[in-house]
Amino acid sequence: MNEMKHHHHYRDIESSYEHYKNVLAEAVAIQSVSADPGRRNETIRMVHWMKDYLAKFGVESKLIDLGDQLLEGNQVPLPPVLFGTLGHDKSKKTLLVYGHLDVQPAEKSDGWNTEPFVLTEKDGKLFGRGSSDDKGPVLCWAHAIEMMQKHKVDIPVNIKFCFEAMEESGSVGLEELLTKEKDGFLKGVDFCCISDSYWLGTTKPCLTFGLRGICSFQVEVTGIAQDLHSGVYGGVVHEPLADLFWVMSQLTDVNGNILVPGIYDDVAPMTDEERKSYETIDFDVTEFRDSVGAKRLPIEDKTKLLQRRWREPR
Structure with missing residues (x-):
């Protein structure tokens, strides 16, 4: 009986492909390029879009204002951080899910073969800025919750979401916010999961449980006091x-x-x-x-x- 039930869930997931794709296309179409002050409103709109989408599954979200940022000589508003909560069961562990909703710049002139902000399917692959980093993975959490709720499958953990829209530009303001919230929103979190890594190959999903860090250095070499021929x-x-x-x-x-x-x-x-x-x-x-x-x-x-x-x- 259990196997039949799982088979039914699997079939439902398979038949929901067009629905999932359409949702991703909607997210990709929002040009949330955090490094571009001219598209900062799009970045802010993306966070609001995500809040509205999660609300369909009962996620209680609040948007935290981070103030302004000096960008290319102008003060521009930072996109808010989304804090979301699903489930308050004291007997369950609490999982914090992190993801980001902003993307790197992309233009056809950069060498894209398709419009970067139009999700395009070619040879069974989906192309669009943010489809894998990180809008697609973030949306997979919502799709999983949607499917579990639809089939009345108990979600075994409480979930908290932290979604930002400045990751591609250094996560401005996030560290300070999280430090401030360690006894607030983050209280009671048992473990964290990020949604921004890769499969090992193309056929089998994997869980990543560690990432390499990076060290940056600046080196300056000086010589004579003037240019010489x-x-x-x-x-x-x-x-x-x-x-x-x-x-x-x-x-x-x-x-x-x-x-x-x-x-x-x-x-x-x-x-x-x-x-x-x-x-x-x-x-x-x-x-x-x-x-x-x-x-x-x-x-x-x-x-x-x-x-x-x-x-x-x-």
Whole structure:
């Protein structure tokens, strides 16, 4: 009986494809480019659109005003942050879902083959700015809730949502807000899930439970006090640009291994369990190579490639 029920749910999900696609198309059409002051109203509209959409499934949302931001010499309003709540059952754990509703700039002139803000289906794939980063994944939460409610399936957790629309521009104002809300909206949260990562391949969904960080540095090399003619003075004074090339070239060897002393000291040693997990994981190196448009990769062994991608500094 249970299997029949699940089969029925699955069929319903499959037959809802056009509905899901139309909802995504509506979201993609809102040009919520957070870096463009001329489209800031679109970014704000996107957050309101999401609030209205979640309300259909009983999500109680409030929009938190973050004030203004100085952008390209003008004060422009920041889009609000959406805090949403579904379920208040004290016996259930509470999951906080994070996602973002803004997108990177996109124009046909950037090299798009289709209109970036018109969701377009080609060869079974959907193309549109934000369809995978991050409007599509955010909407999947709403689709899952919709389907569970429709089939009277108990949602096993309380859900809180935190959706912002400045992620592509540095999440301006979000950290301060969340710090302020640690005993407010965030109180009682047991675990968090972000909606902004990738499948390993093209056929099997996966759960991502960790992401690499990034370190940024600024390097400035100075030399003589004035510009000199290279034909007359080349080779007899220090050339800052040539020195910078040399310094940068010492950071890695030709195989991409980092040469900075001590860089690998903080990398956690690999356990036997982790070593084994690389062997059985479903990952196709050839498909990956083709998907990034490379003729060859620096390393084409599945286990070593995944270790480079996930656990080693690069």
